[in-house]
Amino acid sequence: MKLDRSKYLESRSLKPFTLFLAIVAVNVLLGIIALAFPTNGVSIGKNFKLKFTSISELFETPKVEPSANINEILSGVDVKESLPSEVVAFSGGQDSIVKKIKAEIRSSANYDSTTKKLTPPKPRSIQLPPNNPNALKMLISALKNESKEKVVRIIHYGDSQLEGDRITDYLRNRLQQLFGGNGPGIVLPLEPAANSRRSVFVSQSNNFVKKAIYVKGQKAPNNEYGIGAATFLINGSHSSFVKMAEPSNEKEQDGDGQKAEFTKSAQSVAYISIKNGTSAYPLAKTYSNIRLLYQSQTPFKVKLQSDDSVIEDILREAPSYAAKSWNLNTERKLKIDFVAGEFPKIFGLALDGNTGVAVDNFAMRGSSAVGFDDLSKPLYQKQLKDLNVRCIIFQYGINVIPNVRSDYSYYKKILSTQLKSVISAYPGVSIIVVGPSDMSKNQNGSMVSYSNIPLINKAMKEAAFENGCAFWDLYEAMGDKNAMVEWQNNGLARKDYTHFSYKGAKYVGEMLFEAILEQLQ
Numbered sequence: 001m002k003l004d005r006s007k008y009l010e011s012r013s014l015k016p017f018t019l020f021l022a023i024v025a026v027n028v029l030l031g032i033i034a035l036a037f038p039t040n041g042v043s044i045g046k047n048f049k050l051k052f053t054s055i056s057e058l059f060e061t062p063k064v065e066p067s068a069n070i071n072e073i074l075s076g077v078d079v080k081e082s083l084p085s086e087v088v089a090f091s092g093g094q095d096s097i098v099k100k101i102k103a104e105i106r107s108s109a110n111y112d113s114t115t116k117k118l119t120p121p122k123p124r125s126i127q128l129p130p131n132n133p134n135a136l137k138m139l140i141s142a143l144k145n146e147s148k149e150k151v152v153r154i155i156h157y158g159d160s161q162l163e164g165d166r167i168t169d170y171l172r173n174r175l176q177q178l179f180g181g182n183g184p185g186i187v188l189p190l191e192p193a194a195n196s197r198r199s200v201f202v203s204q205s206n207n208f209v210k211k212a213i214y215v216k217g218q219k220a221p222n223n224e225y226g227i228g229a230a231t232f233l234i235n236g237s238h239s240s241f242v243k244m245a246e247p248s249n250e251k252e253q254d255g256d257g258q259k260a261e262f263t264k265s266a267q268s269v270a271y272i273s274i275k276n277g278t279s280a281y282p283l284a285k286t287y288s289n290i291r292l293l294y295q296s297q298t299p300f301k302v303k304l305q306s307d308d309s310v311i312e313d314i315l316r317e318a319p320s321y322a323a324k325s326w327n328l329n330t331e332r333k334l335k336i337d338f339v340a341g342e343f344p345k346i347f348g349l350a351l352d353g354n355t356g357v358a359v360d361n362f363a364m365r366g367s368s369a370v371g372f373d374d375l376s377k378p379l380y381q382k383q384l385k386d387l388n389v390r391c392i393i394f395q396y397g398i399n400v401i402p403n404v405r406s407d408y409s410y411y412k413k414i415l416s417t418q419l420k421s422v423i424s425a426y427p428g429v430s431i432i433v434v435g436p437s438d439m440s441k442n443q444n445g446s447m448v449s450y451s452n453i454p455l456i457n458k459a460m461k462e463a464a465f466e467n468g469c470a471f472w473d474l475y476e477a478m479g480d481k482n483a484m485v486e487w488q489n490n491g492l493a494r495k496d497y498t499h500f501s502y503k504g505a506k507y508v509g510e511m512l513f514e515a516i517l518e519q520l521q
Contacts, residue, residue, distance in 0.1 A: 154357065164196030166502060170506045173284060207268060209232065243261050290306070299315060375421070392432075
């Protein structure tokens with residue numbers, strides 16, 4: 001007997017009214033559970049408690065616990081998009097940097113004319129470890145002395161609080177205005193919030209694969225990660241390198257005057273594309289020093305398009321690490337096509353000036369700073385030295401907060417292990433650990449801070465100090481308990497009561513900038 005397909009499918013499908021009744025029944029059942037379930041939850045063993053959403057949490061508008069006034073919290077925090085005129089007056093020469101720093105300090109609302117010092121409220125200051133009062137020596141020396149001759153690099157590692165270049169973007173602009181520099185720093189393919197950046201928008205062909213210490217199940221072979229704690233592989237067919245040969249004319253030769261021969265095999269399309277943001281800070285959206293950070297066992301060929309300029313180049317084999325540089329002024333767009341040879345491993349693309357400051361933003365969604373001890377130390381060390389890294393900022397904590405405990409010695413130990421690993425790879429580097437920001441939750445219909453934040457903050461500070469690192473207390477700087485509610489009410493934080501808005505991130509960036517400036521006087 002032949003099966004009637006249409007009747008069979010009709011018999012297997014849910015009718016709209018039946019589906020509606022099912023949805024109503026499920027919601028009624030959930031409502032009954034919400035009514036009957038104990039408000040304080042049901043204890044399961046000693047350390048766990050099972051809770052269910054209450055009726056009040058479902059239907060009542062969350063109330064807000066009282067907090068400090070936003071005007072009091074941000075008193076003296078003056079967000080500046082450009083340098084004060086009295087700072088601009090100084091340019092050129094080592095002496096001008098000292099004068100610019102002094103002029104910037106005098107322009108601050110927190111300048112004390114009696115002591116002639118910058119004196120922000122104590123909660124906003126960077127705290128130095130008692131056992132290492134010179135924790136920021138490398139950074140201070142580099143900003144004052146090296147920045148006129150070479151690029152001084154600062155790395156800003158963090159969790160999703162940094163996504164879209166938030167906080168870093170503003171901090172970078174303030175530092176580049178004062179010490180010089182251009183570009184957004186090192187950018188990576190496959191960023192979770194790539195389209196949210198203001199400075200540049202990064203895209204790539206769909207055959208890129210990300211391996212990162214913070215992505216579950218995506219471990220890089222031999223723990224060979226780039227400076228951003230990630231490595232990018234490129235899949236697809238490709239030609240193979242044959243040999244280097246003498247070019248028969250100028251068109252065939254690369255930058256070193258040689259010609260590379262490759263097999264005629266088909267090459268999959270593979271590229272990284274950069275578009276400079278129209279709303280970006282002027283210094284960040286222009287750059288002249290382009291560096292591809294990579295690893296490759298054989299030479300390969302790229303085509304580079306910078307605005308209206310197009311060049312082809314052969315990049316040499318680099319079994320461990322190499323950085324190929326091009327000095328090209330780029331104002332609008334950049335594209336690198338991998339046109340011949342085996343695809344390299346990509347560690348990042350540095351877009352900088354030739355002097356001044358570069359600040360990299362490496363946002364790691366879901367991370368709590370775990371995994372730095374997995375990095376190949378020799379490879380990591382090479383990149384830190386080659387790129388002249390002078391300061392590393394660790395900003396984590398919000399992914400630890402939902403795991404409410406009464407003791408965070410376990411996290412102190414984890415963070416300490418990560419800091420030790422970085423320090424052993426690059427002794428002497430200045431490290432600033434940034435504590436968690438405030439974070440609110442709906443508790444019986446009211447938005448309140450997680451009670452465990454001070455404990456996490458303390459654990460992170462102790463880990464920093466025990467490893468000779470500086471500590472910046474963001475929780476206290478932003479107003480401590482229930483401050484996130486006030487930030488959100490004033491458009492400075494998102495509706496998740498966890499992440500800063502772009503406007504709020506500027507205030508955080510200004511507080512951090514001024515905390516660094518205080519150490520420079």
